[in-house]
Amino acid sequence: MVRSDVRGDGGRPRVDKPGERDGGPDRRECASGEDGDKDARVPEQRGRGGRRHGGGAGGSERVSAPERPRRRRALRWSASVLAVVILGTAGAGCLYYQHLDDNIRKEKLNLGETKIAEPTPNAAGQTPLNILLIGSDARDTEENQKLGGARETFGSTPLADVQMLLHLSADRTNMSVISMPRDTLLTLPKCTDPDDGKVYEATTLPRMTNQSLGRGGPGCTVATWQELTGIHIDHFMMVDFAGVVSMADAIGGVPVCVTDNIESRDSQGHGSGLKLEKGTTYIKGRQALQWLRTRYGFEDGSDIARAKAQHMYMNAMVRELRENATITNPIKLRRLAEEATDALTVDEGLGRVAKLYDLSKELRKVEPARITMTTMPYTYVGSRVVPKEGDAEKLFRLVREDIALDGKDAKKATTEEETSDDPAAEKDEIGVLVQNGTRTSTLGPVAGRASTVSGLLVEEGFAKASADTTSTLTEDRTVVRFPSAELEGDAQELAKALGIPLGQVERSTNVSGVTLVVGADWREGGTYEAADAEKGDDTTPESADALNGANEEACMKVNPAFTW
Numbered sequence: 029m030v031r032s033d034v035r036g037d038g039g040r041p042r043v044d045k046p047g048e049r050d051g052g053p054d055r056r057e058c059a060s061g062e063d064g065d066k067d068a069r070v071p072e073q074r075g076r077g078g079r080r081h082g083g084g085a086g087g088s089e090r091v092s093a094p095e096r097p098r099r100r101r102a103l104r105w106s107a108s109v110l111a112v113v114i115l116g117t118a119g120a121g122c123l124y125y126q127h128l129d130d131n132i133r134k135e136k137l138n139l140g141e142t143k144i145a146e147p148t149p150n151a152a153g154q155t156p157l158n159i160l161l162i163g164s165d166a167r168d169t170e171e172n173q174k175l176g177g178a179r180e181t182f183g184s185t186p187l188a189d190v191q192m193l194l195h196l197s198a199d200r201t202n203m204s205v206i207s208m209p210r211d212t213l214l215t216l217p218k219c220t221d222p223d224d225g226k227v228y229e230a231t232t233l234p235r236m237t238n239q240s241l242g243r244g245g246p247g248c249t250v251a252t253w254q255e256l257t258g259i260h261i262d263h264f265m266m267v268d269f270a271g272v273v274s275m276a277d278a279i280g281g282v283p284v285c286v287t288d289n290i291e292s293r294d295s296q297g298h299g300s301g302l303k304l305e306k307g308t309t310y311i312k313g314r315q316a317l318q319w320l321r322t323r324y325g326f327e328d329g330s331d332i333a334r335a336k337a338q339h340m341y342m343n344a345m346v347r348e349l350r351e352n353a354t355i356t357n358p359i360k361l362r363r364l365a366e367e368a369t370d371a372l373t374v375d376e377g378l379g380r381v382a383k384l385y386d387l388s389k390e391l392r393k394v395e396p397a398r399i400t401m402t403t404m405p406y407t408y409v410g411s412r413v414v415p416k417e418g419d420a421e422k423l424f425r426l427v428r429e430d431i432a433l434d435g436k437d438a439k440k441a442t443t444e445e446e447t448s449d450d451p452a453a454e455k456d457e458i459g460v461l462v463q464n465g466t467r468t469s470t471l472g473p474v475a476g477r478a479s480t481v482s483g484l485l486v487e488e489g490f491a492k493a494s495a496d497t498t499s500t501l502t503e504d505r506t507v508v509r510f511p512s513a514e515l516e517g518d519a520q521e522l523a524k525a526l527g528i529p530l531g532q533v534e535r536s537t538n539v540s541g542v543t544l545v546v547g548a549d550w551r552e553g554g555t556y557e558a559a560d561a562e563k564g565d566d567t568t569p570e571s572a573d574a575l576n577g578a579n580e581e582a583c584m585k586v587n588p589a590f591t592w
Contacts, residue, residue: 125381131369134379137264139219139244140251143499144260145465145545147198147430148509148536154198156430157390158259162246162266163190163320164373185242188249190320190338193259195427196390202398202432203391203577205342206423207335208253209404210238211412217255219248236412246373256415257424258468258502263387266373277367281310282345284319284337285583288591292318292325299324303592316341325590332403332413336573337584339401343577347396399577400433405569419569421470425504426566433568434576447530450517455489455525458518458542463496465503465545473500474551481546484554488525503547506556509536510543518542526556 149155164186187210195204213234220227221244228243240249246266254261285308292299302318302325304311311319320338327333369381378384405419415421426433452458462482467473478495485493506528510519516535519542523533526544536543550556568574575582 128365128369128381129379131366132379132381132384133373134376135245135264135266135373136222136247137375137377138250138254138261139222139247140217140255142217142251142255143501144254144258145501145503146260146538147428148534148538150198150430152199154200156198157196157263157387158261158427159194159196159387160246160250160253160261160264161190161192161194162188162241162249162264164188164241164246164266164268185239187238188241188246189238191237191249191253192338193253193257193261193427195259195430196394197432198430200390200393202434202436203394203400204427204433205339205399205401206427206572207339207401207403208237209331209335209406209413210236211331212237212404212406213409213412213414214252214256216240216243217248217251219244219251221245222247234414247375250375257427259424259428263375263378265378267371277313279312279345279348279364281312282316282341282348283308283310284341284344285309286586287583288586288588290325290586290590291592292322292590294324294590299590325587327585327587329587332406333584335403336575339403339575340582340584343396343399343401343575343579343582346399346577347580350392350396396577398432398434398436400568401575401577402433402568402572405571415470416571417470419571421468422565422569423572426568428502428504431566433572433574435567448516448520450514452517452521455521456491458490458492458522460485460490460493460522461496461539461541461543462493463499463501463543463545465501465506465547466551467500467502468504468548471548471551477546477551481544481550485522485544490522490525501545503545504549505532505559506547506550507545508533508542509539509545511535511537511539511541515542527558528556529558532558 147155189210191208191210193206193208195206197203214237215233216228216231216235216237216239218228218230219240223245226244228248237249237252240252246264250261250264253259284304286304286306288306290302290304292302300318300321300323302315302322319341321334322337323329323331323334326337365381369384374384378387402423405416405423406413407416423433431437460482462478462485464473464478466477478497482493482495508519508523508528510516510533512535516533519533520530522528522542522544523530549559
C-alpha cells in the first residue's frame with residue numbers, strides 16, 4: 029500500500045481498500061461514508077493523555093495549568109505499534125467497526141506554524157511514512173492515578189514522557205526509530221490550542237521537551253519534532269498508563285532480560301517497584317508498565333538507560349507478535365481490538381479502524397532484522413541533555429533522506445544525468461518561486477534568503493522569479509522541483525543557470541510550478557557551489573546506540589545497588 033491511502037492525499041497511485049482482497053475491515057456499506065466523514069464521529073474526549081475533563085457543553089474543555097518542570101513523572105513506552113499490529117486481526121460487522129471507531133480519540137496533527145515539505149516519492153512513486161509515538165504521563169483518571177502514583181499531580185498538565193519517531197522506508201523494507209530523552213532541552217515552538225484558541229508563544233529559553241504536550245496537545249509535540257529534525261511527520265499515536273497495562277495484558281506477555289536480580293526501589297522509596305529474577309521473564313500488565321518506567325536499577329539510573337529498556341521491550345514485542353500463532357481465538361481477537369482502540373489517541377488522519385488496519389499492513393512488511401532502534405545523540409548540560417552537535421543532525425539527515433540506519437540499503441546505481449526532451453521556455457518567461465530551506469536542527473533559517481536569491485535570479489534574466497516569504501523549510505541540499513513533465517525543461521534550465529546538478533532537479537506533487545528551495549548548502553553568497561557527487565558517510569553515529577530488532581540476546585544491565 030502506498031501512503032496516500034493512509035493519509036488521504038490525492039494524486040497518488042490507488043491501492044486496495046481494506047477488506048477488498050485480504051479480509052480486513054470493510055466499511056463500504058456502513059453509514060457516514062469513508063474519507064469525507066472526518067468530523068462525523070469525533071467522540072467526546074474522555075480525559076486521557078493530553079486532555080482533561082471539563083464542564084463545557086458538548087464535551088471536553090482544556091483547563092490550563094502553569095507550565096513548570098515536574099518531578100516524579102513516569103516514563104512509559106507507547107503501545108501504539110502493538111495496537112496497529114493487532115487491529116488487522118479482528119473481523120466484525122459495520123456496527124462493531126463503528127463502535128471501535130468511536131473508541132478512538134482524535135486530535136489535530138500539528139499545532140505549530142512551520143511547514144515541512146513532504147518527502148519526494150522515489151522512482152516507484154513510493155514515499156516514506158513518519159509516525160510520532162507519544163507516551164503521556166496524564167493522571168487524570170482514577171485508573172491512571174493508581175498506576176502513576178504521585179497523587180499531588182492528579183489532574184495536572186500532562187507531559188510527553190516518551191517520544192519515539194518511527195520511520196518506515198519508502199520501499200517498506202526497513203524501519204528506523206529515534207527516541208528523544210524526555211529531559212532534552214529545546215526551544216519550544218509557537219502552538220495554538222485547537223479547543224479554546226489559546227496561543228502558546230515560542231519559548232525564549234530552552235525547556236524540557238516533554239512539556240510540549242501541555243501546550244495545546246500532542247500536535248505541539250509533533251510541531252516540536254518537526255522544528256528540531258526537519259522531518260515531515262505524517263501521524264501521531266499516543267497512549268497513557270492505563271493503555272500500556274491493558275495492551276500488555278492483551279498480548280499475553282513480552283520476554284525481557286536482566287543481567288541480575290533486580291528490585292527498583294531505593295531506601296527513600298524511589299523506583300518503579302519492578303522486581304525480577306536474573307535472566308528472561310515474560311512480563312505483562314502492571315509489571316510491563318514497571319519495566320517501561322524503570323530508571324532506578326538500570327545501568328546508571330538515567331532516562332537514557334530507561335529508553336534502552338524500552339527499545340528492548342519494543343523489539344521483543346514485535347518479535348512476539350510475528351511469531352505468536354495463538355491470536356486466532358475470536359474472543360481474544362475481540363478483546364485485542366477493544367483494548368487497542370480504547371488505548372489510543374491519534375491524529376484525525378488515523379481516526380478509523382480501516383486507517384489503522386492499513387497502517388498495520390505497512391508495518392508488518394518489515395522483518396525484525398531490518399528494524400533499528402536508536403536514541404538521539406546527546407550531550408549533558410547539568411542534569412539535562414541537548415542534541416549532540418554533528419551526530420544528532422546526521423541521524424536526522426539519514427531519516428530525512430530515507431537511508432536505512434542498519435546500513436543494508438541496496439547500493440544505488442549511478443546514472444548519467446539526462447537532459448529533458450521538453451524544450452525550455454525563454455528565461456524571462458519561466459516563473460520561479462524561491463523558498464527558504466536553510467534551517468537545520470542546529471541553525472535557524474537565514475533571514476530573507478529567499479528574497480536575496482530571487483533577486484539574483486531576476487538579474488540573471490529570470491524576470492518572473494519571486495520569493496515565498498510565508499514558508500521556512502529544511503533542506504540539506506538546494507533543489508529545484510517541478511510538478512509535471514511539461515515544466516521539466518524549464519526546471520533544468522534554471523538548474524543549469526545556477527550550477528545546480530540535474531540530479532537535484534526532481535518532480536514533485538507538492539509544488540504547483542517551478543520551485544527553487546535554497547538549502548542549507550547555500551546559506552550565503554551569490555554563487556551555488558555543488559558538493560561532490562559522493563555525499564559522504566551515511567553510517568549511523570555510534571552515539572545513537574543502535575539496537576537491531578532481531579537481537580534476542582539483549583539484556584538490561586542491573587545496577588549492583590538494586591540487586592537482591
